[in-house]
Amino acid sequence: MKIIRQIGIIFTVCWLSILVEKALPFSFPASVIGMILLFICLLTGVLKIEHIQEKADFLLENMAFFFVPAGVSIINYFDVLKSAWLQLVAVCVISTVVTFAVTAWSVKLTVRLLSRLRERRTGNE
Amino acid sequence: MNEIFASPYFGVSLSVIAFGIGVKLNQKFKTPFCNPLIIAIVLVSAVLLIFRIPYESYNKGGEIINMFLAPATACLAVAVYTKLQILKQYWFPILIGCAAGSAASMGSVYLLCRMFGLDESLTVSLLPKSVTTPIAVSIAEPAGGMVPITVVAVIFTGILGGIFAPLLIRLFRVSDPVAAGLAIGASSHAVGTSKAIELGEIEGAMSGLAIGICGIITVLFSMAVL
Numbered sequence: 001m002k003i004i005r006q007i008g009i010i011f012t013v014c015w016l017s018i019l020v021e022k023a024l025p026f027s028f029p030a031s032v033i034g035m036i037l038l039f040i041c042l043l044t045g046v047l048k049i050e051h052i053q054e055k056a057d058f059l060l061e062n063m064a065f066f067f068v069p070a071g072v073s074i075i076n077y078f079d080v081l082k083s084a085w086l087q088l089v090a091v092c093v094i095s096t097v098v099t100f101a102v103t104a105w106s107v108k109l110t111v112r113l114l115s116r117l118r119e120r121r122t123g124n125e
Numbered sequence: 126m127n128e129i130f131a132s133p134y135f136g137v138s139l140s141v142i143a144f145g146i147g148v149k150l151n152q153k154f155k156t157p158f159c160n161p162l163i164i165a166i167v168l169v170s171a172v173l174l175i176f177r178i179p180y181e182s183y184n185k186g187g188e189i190i191n192m193f194l195a196p197a198t199a200c201l202a203v204a205v206y207t208k209l210q211i212l213k214q215y216w217f218p219i220l221i222g223c224a225a226g227s228a229a230s231m232g233s234v235y236l237l238c239r240m241f242g243l244d245e246s247l248t249v250s251l252l253p254k255s256v257t258t259p260i261a262v263s264i265a266e267p268a269g270g271m272v273p274i275t276v277v278a279v280i281f282t283g284i285l286g287g288i289f290a291p292l293l294i295r296l297f298r299v300s301d302p303v304a305a306g307l308a309i310g311a312s313s314h315a316v317g318t319s320k321a322i323e324l325g326e327i328e329g330a331m332s333g334l335a336i337g338i339c340g341i342i343t344v345l346f347s348m349a350v351l
Contacts, residue, residue, distance in 0.1 A: 010196045010199060010200065011196060013196075013199055014195045014196050014199055017195075017199070026348065027267060027348075028344065028348065029260070029263030029264065029267075029344060030195060030263070031194065031195040031198035031199065031259050031260070031263050032198065032260060032263060032340065032341060032344050034195055034196070034198060034199035035198055035199050035200075035201050035202045035337065035340075035341075036202070036341070037199070037202075038199045038200070038202035038203070039202035039205060039206060042202065042203070042206045043206070049203065049206065049207070052200075052203065053203075055200075056200040056203040059193065059196055059197040059200045060197065060200050060201070060203070060204060062197075063197050063257075063258075063259075063315065064144075064160075064161055064162040064315075065140070065141075065144045065161075065162075065165075065190070066190055066191070066193045066194050066197055067162055067194075067258050067276055067280075068140040068143065068144055068162065068165045068166060068169060068187075068190065069136065069140060069183070069184060069186075069187025069188070069190050069191055070187075070191065070194075070258075070262065070272055070273060070276045071162060071163075071165075071166035071273060071276045071277060071280070072140075072166055072169045072170055072173070072180070072183065072187070072273075073180060073184070073187075073272065073273045074166065074170065074273035074274075074276075074277055075170045075173060075174065075180060076180060076273070077271055077273050077274060080247070080271065080274065081274075084243060084247060087238075087241040087242075087243055088243075088247075088251070088274075088278065089281075090237065090241065091234055091237045091238060091241065091243070091251055091278075092251075092254065092278055092281050092282050092285060093285060094233065094237055095229075095230055095233040095234045095237060095254070095255070095282075096255070096282050096285045096286060096289075096312050096313060097289075097293065097312075098229055098230075098233040099226050099229045099230040099233065099255050099308075099311055099312035100286070100290075100293050100297070100308045100309070100311075100312040100313075101229075101293075101297050101308075102225050102226055102228075102229035103222045103223075103225055103226030103229070103304075103307055103308040103311040103312065103335075104222075104294075104297055104299045104304045104305065104307070104308035105297070105304075106221055106222055106225035106226070107218045107221065107222040107301065107303060107304035107307050107308070108299070108301060108304050110217060110218045110221045110222070111218050111301060111303065111304070114217065114218070
């Protein structure tokens with residue numbers, strides 16, 4: 001019964017997020033609304049982590065499995081891959097390196113700025 | 126003959142078996158190249174092509190598996206919630222890092238696609254490729270992207286991050302574990318995060334946080350541009 005209740009809670013959150021998606025004046029993915037809804041429920045204490053822990057762990061640990069069918073539909077797109085695979089690989093490799101570098105440097109810069117601000121504040125006192 | 130394969134049980138069973146083999150191989154060889162999802166996709170595709178089973182028959186079961194995607198995405202909230210303490214402590218660098226990383230990812234993908242002359246629908250498919258698969262798909266699909274191209278690009282990006290993260294940390298001289306973890310999570314989501322966990326506790330936690338936060342930021346950015 002525990003697992004059924006946990007499935008029920010998470011599926012209800014997903015269904016509510018579809019309601020929210022329909023009600024919003026702009027388009028926003030329902031699955032991300034579900035994530036925000038669940039986060040708010042946990043923060044406000046409407047849901048306790050124990051209410052959903054096992055089911056959440058099950059879904060998170062097996063996340064990759066749920067993408068098997070979506071990935072398999074690649075067999076309908078072989079012609080696209082054949083004509084552009086080199087460009088696709090290049091885009092992935094270059095942009096991954098760029099994203100890594102920009103994130104690391106911007107965090108480094110932010111941390112340095114914060115500590116300099118803190119130093120100045122303690123210096124003024 | 127075809128009605129045997131048109132039962133939803135067929136698609137689900139085939140997917141589970143293929144993924145099970147992928148997990149086994151991954152445990153045995155312990156290299157990011159042996160990604161269980163990639164192995165499962167290749168195995169299922171091979172079975173469908175060899176036995177001439179229509180994708181539509183397989184997808185009867187596939188649709189049932191797809192139903193779990195939204196709940197799995199929602200559960201990313203649990204992953205963020207369990208790291209609330211560390212999020213409160215570093216919220217400013219996390220926010221800046223994830224925003225900069227998401228912008229860099231989408232910007233570089235857009236420019237590269239233009240440079241290589243890729244068409245609109247391929248560009249849209251690749252645009253969210255640095256965020257975790259469910260969020261990437263929910264951005265690419267309504268914008269006219271090709272879902273399987275997005276899925277494959279996202280996994281490939283994750284594998285790249287998993288393999289090259291230690292090298293990139295040395296190359297860009299990232300000594301701060303907060304910066305290293307966020308960079309791994311922002312550039313290569315969950316697959317990279319499993320590498321970040323090996324590097325250290327802070328790296329792993331930061332990388333895990335970056336998955337959810339970069340996901341939301343990328344959705345917001347894509348609403349502005351798509």
